[in-house]
Amino acid sequence: MELVRQARRVPVSAALTRLYADYQQERWRLLGDAAENSPFVFVNLYRSPLGTAMRPDGVEELFERLSRDAGIKATPHTCRHTFATHLVRAGVDRDVVQELLGHASPMSTAIYTHADWSDLQAAVAAIDPSRRVAGAP
Numbered sequence: 001m002e003l004v005r006q007a008r009r010v011p012v013s014a015a016l017t018r019l020y021a022d023y024q025q026e027r028w029r030l031l032g033d034a035a036e037n038s039p040f041v042f043v044n045l046y047r048s049p050l051g052t053a054m055r056p057d058g059v060e061e062l063f064e065r066l067s068r069d070a071g072i073k074a075t076p077h078t079c080r081h082t083f084a085t086h087l088v089r090a091g092v093d094r095d096v097v098q099e100l101l102g103h104a105s106p107m108s109t110a111i112y113t114h115a116d117w118s119d120l121q122a123a124v125a126a127i128d129p130s131r132r133v134a135g136a137p
Contacts, residue, residue: 008102084112089119 012020027035027045034051035043042054047061054062059076067074080101087097098109115123125131 010100081112081114084109085114085116088113 023042024035027043030045031038031043031051038051040053042059043051044054044058047058063074063076084097084101087100088094094106094109094113097113098106101109101112103109
């Protein structure tokens with residue numbers, strides 16, 4: 001399978017926009033004028049070389065430290081799985097979830113969505129005979 005990387009637009013929430021504004025302030029505080037001249041969305045703020053594009057290994061390292069400090073086991077990829085699962089639970093059409101994740105195939109998207117105990121209970125409750133209306137099949 002060939003992975004094709006291309007630029008694409010992805011909508012973000014107002015909360016994420018506010019968090020990114022906080023990040024930009026921290027970036028400006030640490031890098032000064034160099035922060036304004038960088039074309040990158042995320043740059044190294046605490047790792048050399050400062051102000052350069054944050055590479056995947058830098059993201060992994062940052063996530064490892066933050067998740068350890070928080071006492072949880074998480075990776076950047078965990079966020080993709082969680083995002084997809086929350087979208088599906090919120091009733092978002094799977095085609096939309098597929099598009100948001102940038103998947104060409106629905107099979108790829110299916111890997112990212114997970115049923116939890118409450119999903120399983122709701123599925124069984126949906127066909128519970130005691131909930132049927134009299135006269136309904």
